[in-house]
Amino acid sequence: MGVSARRGTPLTVEEIRATALRLIDAGGVESLSMRKLAAELDVNPMSLYHHVANKTELIKGICLETVVPLLHLPPADGAPWQDQLRALAYAYRRLARTHPALWTYVHNHPDVIELKEGGLWEVLLRILPAAGVPEDKRLGTADVLHGFVWGLLLAESLGHIGGDQAEANFEIAIDLITRGLPEH
Amino acid sequence: MGVSARRGTPLTVEEIRATALRLIDAGGVESLSMRKLAAELDVNPMSLYHHVANKTELIKGICLETVVPLLHLPPADGAPWQDQLRALAYAYRRLARTHPALWTYVHNHPDVIELKEGGLWEVLLRILPAAGVPEDKRLGTADVLHGFVWGLLLAESLGHIGGDQAEANFEIAIDLITRGLPEH
DNA sequence: ACCTGAACACCGTTCAAGT
DNA sequence: ACCTGAACACCGTTCAAGT
Secondary structure, eight states: OOOOSSOSSOOOHHHHHHHHHHHHHHHOGGGOOHHHHHHHTTSOGGGGGGTOSOHHHHHHHHIIIIIGGGOOOOOOSOOOHHHHHHHHHHHHHHHHHHSHHHHHHHHTOTTTSOSSOTTHHHHHHHHHHHTTOOGGGHHHHHHHHHHHHHHHHHHHHTTOSOHHHHHHHHHHHHHHHHHHSSOO | OOOOSSOSSOOOHHHHHHHHHHHHHHHOGGGOOHHHHHHHTTSOGGGGGGTOSOHHHHHHHHIIIIIGGGOOOOOOSOOOHHHHHHHHHHHHHHHHHHSHHHHHHHHTOTTTSOSSOTTHHHHHHHHHHHTTOOGGGHHHHHHHHHHHHHHHHHHHHTTOSOHHHHHHHHHHHHHHHHHHSSOO
16 A cells, blocks of 8 residues: 555655665765765655655754754853863763764754753853853843854865874863953 | 856856855755755756765855855964964854854865864963973863863854844853963 | 756655655 | 656757858
């Protein structure tokens, strides 16, 4: 009854997403096509559209269900703001490096996914008062800090920064931020 | 003798590049196609390949001849390093905002163009010693600073930062960097 | 020298038809 | 319900042929 002639099992969204993510990890989002994905799944290209609205929605789904939950935010445990900021930055870095190709792509296509999600902003805004940032500058500073770390991670992902230096550079970056954050 | 039936003048690389840049400014690099470009120039799509090797080379050419020269680096005039750094950041920002779509694109496609060009890195490495950055950290710090500013400009270009706040945020960013740069 | 038409190997997606 | 083939409107690019 409609199950593919070439496959025993019917398609599922989960299988489609998992395979798509594998292809993205291997060759980047640009190289993922619905037709290649179908071939990889041993299925007619058009079968995919029964489980997924279109390519954009597919990518959105992968992000929301597979990638975003990987961000492990530091708890509000009263630790010094420097430590919490460092923990947040490293959590963000781990996320970016888990699926660099997808991460790079979605962060350059704001239409695909809302950036200010996953609680990252909340944690940032919780930390900034403790760092001595005056209230009227907190939103702006949150934008700036995210832009900073984001840019550095992007540069890493794109290979602008040598793999061996990436670790040391990230430390330099966090030191610079924690030194510069409090206004004297 | 080969001149297009539909046009009086023969094609030139300059005309192709200028028109392509106009289309990119209007709709982004993704929406530029060789066929649309040809239509805009009132010419057969294949005529373009007589003046340009392929699409990537076309974009590379536009960057090298039309965009990169727009970066106005601050002179080594002995001004305080804070002022020079601020001038450099603003020069970079002006460049990014002149052709945001193209700028965003090439900075995410390292294959298209070598990032560390245009003398930006030289100026950075000239400034850092005056800021008290120890020699063994200068290269890393240059990478970090570029990543920072780059990320912020990217966030601006992609609309992640409200247009009215962009100016104020950039000031916050430069203040933070100049405060955090010197090690105590 | 410069331009062009036909063709190739790709895309995403719609729609009507199959089981 | 689930899958599929043919078709449409696009891509970038090659190649042989035109003037």
